[in-house]
Amino acid sequence: MKLFEGFHSIRSKMMLMVLVANCCALLLAGGALMYDEAQESKETLANALQTQADIVGRSIVAALQFGDNRAATENLALLGAEPSILEAAVYTSKGALFARYQRPGEHAKAVPPMPDAEGVRLDGALAYQTKRIVSNHEVLGWVYLVARNNISQRMWDYFLVLCAAVLGSMALALAIASRLQQWITKPLLSMTDVARQVMEERNFTLRADKYTDDEVGYLVDAFNDMLAEIGRRTDDLEASKLDLEREISERRDIQKSLQMSELRNRSLVSAMSTVILNCGPGGGFVNEQPSWQSYTGQNKEAYLGVGWRQAFHPDDQPTLDRAWSLAINRPESFELELRLWHAAYDRYRVVIIRMVPLTSDDGHASEWVGAMRDVDDRRAAEREVMQLNEALEQRVQERTAQLEQANGELVARTEEAESANRAKADFLANMSHEIRTPMNAVLGLAYLLEQGPLDHDSLDLVRKIRGAGRSLQSIINDILDFSKIEANRLEIEHAPFTLDEVLNNLPSWAPMSATRTWKWRWPPRRI
Numbered sequence: 251m252k253l254f255e256g257f258h259s260i261r262s263k264m265m266l267m268v269l270v271a272n273c274c275a276l277l278l279a280g281g282a283l284m285y286d287e288a289q290e291s292k293e294t295l296a297n298a299l300q301t302q303a304d305i306v307g308r309s310i311v312a313a314l315q316f317g318d319n320r321a322a323t324e325n326l327a328l329l330g331a332e333p334s335i336l337e338a339a340v341y342t343s344k345g346a347l348f349a350r351y352q353r354p355g356e357h358a359k360a361v362p363p364m365p366d367a368e369g370v371r372l373d374g375a376l377a378y379q380t381k382r383i384v385s386n387h388e389v390l391g392w393v394y395l396v397a398r399n400n401i402s403q404r405m406w407d408y409f410l411v412l413c414a415a416v417l418g419s420m421a422l423a424l425a426i427a428s429r430l431q432q433w434i435t436k437p438l439l440s441m442t443d444v445a446r447q448v449m450e451e452r453n454f455t456l457r458a459d460k461y462t463d464d465e466v467g468y469l470v471d472a473f474n475d476m477l478a479e480i481g482r483r484t485d486d487l488e489a490s491k492l493d494l495e496r497e498i499s500e501r502r503d504i505q506k507s508l509q510m511s512e513l514r515n516r517s518l519v520s521a522m523s524t525v526i527l528n529c530g531p532g533g534g535f536v537n538e539q540p541s542w543q544s545y546t547g548q549n550k551e552a553y554l555g556v557g558w559r560q561a562f563h564p565d566d567q568p569t570l571d572r573a574w575s576l577a578i579n580r581p582e583s584f585e586l587e588l589r590l591w592h593a594a595y596d597r598y599r600v601v602i603i604r605m606v607p608l609t610s611d612d613g614h615a616s617e618w619v620g621a622m623r624d625v626d627d628r629r630a631a632e633r634e635v636m637q638l639n640e641a642l643e644q645r646v647q648e649r650t651a652q653l654e655q656a657n658g659e660l661v662a663r664t665e666e667a668e669s670a671n672r673a674k675a676d677f678l679a680n681m682s683h684e685i686r687t688p689m690n691a692v693l694g695l696a697y698l699l700e701q702g703p704l705d706h707d708s709l710d711l712v713r714k715i716r717g718a719g720r721s722l723q724s725i726i727n728d729i730l731d732f733s734k735i736e737a738n739r740l741e742i743e744h745a746p747f748t749l750d751e752v753l754n755n756l757p758s759w760a761p762m763s764a765t766r767t768w769k770w771r772w773p774p775r776r777i
Contacts, residue, residue: 265424272423273416280412287408291401296370299379302332303393307383310340310349314383314390319349326351329395336376337396343389375399441473454481525622527605531615533574534558545622547593563589563598570603581607581615590622599626679733682726689726693719 306325313322322340326349329335338351371378379395441458448456457474525545530536534555542553546561553561559570566588573584583606589598605620696716704712 268423269420272420276412276416276419280416284405284408284412288401288405291404292372295372295377295397295399295401296379298334299370299377299395299397300381302329302335302397303379303381303395306338306340306395307381307393311383311385311390314340314342314348315385322349323351325349330354334397334400335395336398339394340383341392341394343391348391372399372401375402437467437470441470444473444477448477454478454484527603527618527620527622529605529618529620531578531617532556533578533618542622545593546591561591563591565589577605577607577618578615581609581613583607587625592624599624600629601625675733678729682729682733686723686726689719689723693723 306329309325309328310322313319313325326338326340329338329351330353336353339347340349342348368381369379371380375398377397377399379393379397381393382389383391383393437458444456444458448454454477457477458470525541527539527542528535528537535542535553535558538550539553539558542558543549546553546558548558548561551557559567562570570586570588573586576582577584583604585602585604587600587602590601590603591597592599601622601624603620603622605618607615608617608619610616693716696712696719700709700712700716
């Protein structure tokens, strides 16, 4: 079970099983008790509300008969002694509201219409009771009560008590189980220790201690018997090992006699490929060659002797003959790449043939073994790769030429843009100088005018003219700085300023009008 995956000790698993079983039993019993308590609380609340409605109905029978609203209201006010009653109302038999009571501190609610049925209704945290007022088998009116429904709070308190009981029971069960579980875990832990020592020391004479005569005791006996059996089989294996080593020593002599045959087989394996060849000392076929016949289509009469060489391309046969002449005179292996007829494809295919001599004690070749590997598809793929490489190089050269042409055009356009940018910077510099010359005159005249005799309003206007002029002169200087930035000749200056003076000069940056009201908006509206 996934519940016990994180517990590696049998002691922990047993403790967990006890706790889970105890918790489930307590939760089941507590749930049944909570359900019974909820039903009993509902019946108690309904009976209490019905009794209270009977008392109220009997106390205001006379008030209904004589139409005395004041007496009915006073009787309803007596419900203040019952803390659970929040609201009460009395209706006449025709459904008109006769008297009403509402507990002080509660929010006023709209008077519900006259109910049409008796009974108790539970709605969340409130309980509603409706009952007819009957006198001498005549319905005089209705009593309507609204009370607190404390069943949820009682169930919550009961749940907390249940949780405390469950936790206490689990703690007690844990304490008891921690003592009783030793009856089972002690023999098992003893077997575990013995098994660990046996694995580490390879000592099969160790035995586990037996504490009880129950199923666990039987398991300990079976474990000890198993160790004894393993010890006996280990001794038998040691004896069998000695016998096997003796047999191996005897077989070594037999293997020496097979070394020559093994050498021949290794030579065949090293030369093995698609087609296996076996030639005599003179380089001719002396026996059947099934793989050769299947590849070339030659029959036995055609390929015996040196007839097998006729299957190669006429232009490659001289090369094969020279190689065989050199190899027969001086037995050495050789490898050639030739064109051989392929019966299935009905054409010559490129193959690699490799022949290896098997020499006798006198140094002459007793026979030749070899293998022929078809590499025609591989050579064709290599040719295609070479063609693709050539085409790729051609495309790279064409693309390089296009990039060089594009780079030339980009350089020309860059030079044109730089020339236009320099012309723009020169224009901004010249325009700024032309504007600053008359601006200096305007500022000088404003200064002289400020020094003359002026009234207060005129002096304020002159000062605003000078402030706006200095602001415009600052903008012209910024334009000149922008030109210096583009010419890489900007020098940044650190100069102090007064924030109050800047804020006081803000109105002078716009034309003033005596008949216009200015309103400042923040943040500014985007256009």
